Amino acid sequence: MTLRKATLIVLAWNRWDLTRKCLDTLKATDLSGAEVIVVDNGSTDETPQALKAYSWARVITNPSNLGFVRGNNIGIVAADPDSDVVLLNNDLEFRQNDWLQRLRACAQAVPDAGIIGCRLRLPDGRLLHAGTFIVPDTMWGQQIGSLEKDFGQYSVTREVEGIVFACAYIKRELIAKIGGLSEDFQSYFEDTDYCLQARRAGFQTLLCGDVTLVHDEHGSTQGDGAHFDHIFQESREAFRKKWHKSLDSRYTHEVFWQSIMNFPTGYAMSCRELLRALDQLGVRATYRYAYGPKTPFYLLEPESSGDYLMEVIRGRHEPRRPPLSVVYGQGDVFWRNRGHRKVGFTMLEVDGFPKDWVAEANKMDEVWVPTEFNRQGFLSSGLKRPIHRIPLGVDSNYFHPGIQGFPNPTGEFVFVSNFEWGERKEPWLLLKTFNDEFSSEEPVRLLCKIINVDPMKSIRNEINKLQLKATGGKISFLLNREFPHYQLGAFYRSGDCFISAGRGEGWDMPLMEAMACGLSTIATDWGAHTEFAHDGICFPLKVRKTIPAVAKCPYYEGFSWADPDPEHLRFLLRYIFEHQDEAKAKGAAAAREMAEKWTWRHAAAKIIARMEALAG
């Protein structure tokens, strides 16, 4: 397959130190099938003189600084009219030899692609950019993944709303259709504008996940802050006038969403992800906190999440009587639903639902639960309203087998578990069984990440009570360490097999995330997670019977949960340790299935289908 020629356009304005590093590192990469043009945008430092030594690049000298847009357009006009074009900032550094060939291949592989960008990393190793999106309410562009530690997130090629044009591969077909960058902008917003123009013309913007360049951001615009702020504000206003109506029209549905967002709970994490996915699919959500005074969780919610999109959704004007409101939380806050049409969306870890939840649920227009397990539980507890399954999901950008872990350097096989200490997770079963089954001489270890916030409970005492043997299987503990959610994939990838051997689950997000990361998994064969964990992709742990759910949680009273079989757990631990290739293959199959069937986008699509049905 012959790839089309690419003309690389490096725009430079002063800062020869950066331009030199850019060109020197660029030259060291595979530039076959490419021509390089350097557009010197009227530099007044040593740039014009120094460029004379770079005879392998064609130099175009502008008499003065024409700005980012006109400078690049001059390069586009000068490029071979049959070639694709790659716009490059002079503050880039090239450490990946095949970056250009990968971008060319990506451009060729997707016929509808018009623009292809790449991951950008800061010199200190943090991720800077994996695509962009703009929030219509504020016209404030956001860089996806920005300032996160780089563990390999967003390494799959995907469609995005925009990219920053520090590196932009633009196909000739697109240039032929819409021309160069819009000169309505001097700098800033021209890249998002161009991507939106491309979309309007029928072209996709892609982020090529297997190319990463280093970007010393704004290397050429540091210095006169007031001047650049002025340019930024002018460009933003021009952009707002041009695109506001069009961007706002991408919202085709509306929902009032009452839940929890800014606490470290499973509902809060999944609430954020559902709202993000709904936004991407054109749902304009307005959020309000469902808990607080007069509810079982009386605390007021912290105002800031540090997540720009969530703060916009939270700050939107509250409709007087929302046409549709979803309360996503425990059933005993359904009464707070303020919608004309009311949906209660909940889950529970046992085989039924408390009477007061059912009474509240019967006042809803319909009820959503993530699983068939919970649907049956609600119906058997007396629910009379329609009930639908709306699954939760996983973010396959952050949870996939390419995420970098930090494995045990001794090469021991590592079983991982992640749980809150308590009756439902039944940790003593796992600790005792593992410690009994293995000896300390064997190259295997169990790593338990434990959370305990109960002041009446001492984890040290609890573990001491188990009388684990020093000669038995080795166990390491991480107690009450809270990792940022985006880093959890790196934690799972530090182990080999994930274990969820508890008595009941409402969904089991850690299990799903570990599966998406490609770990082999052991999971109790009972409860909500059987919705997505089956023996083709997981090692189900047999259950002896169901037993009364006795725990501190009042919601469980009168219901049952599982009694996992210790002998079968012992068997599975040994089997996986001795059949690591088979376990790995199951883990790989699980990762594929999670990415194909169980993302937040799938969940949001099901919500939209129900919203449309409810609207009649």
Next chain:
Amino acid sequence: MVMAESASAEEVARLEARVAKLERLLADRSRVLRSLARGLCEEDLVTLSRLESGLPPLLRSDAGSLVWRDTTRLTSADVERTMTALWRAVAPFHGADEE
């Protein structure tokens, strides 16, 4: 006698300077320890103290040798730093030759 007094004064000055230097070192050391105590868990402090005394670190968190601090307070943590520290504690001498 004059010579002896002079020698004694010199000695006192030398000792005073030494005491001042030791006090400075002690203050610096206390500051470092206070900041370590704020940032590290009990387990890390034990390991640090043992290493500084020339002793090998205790095998961390293995069954039967629980030395970590029992707490109900959640602590923000970074996966890379946590896992690197954990594995180093589990096998303190693994890969030492390469470092």
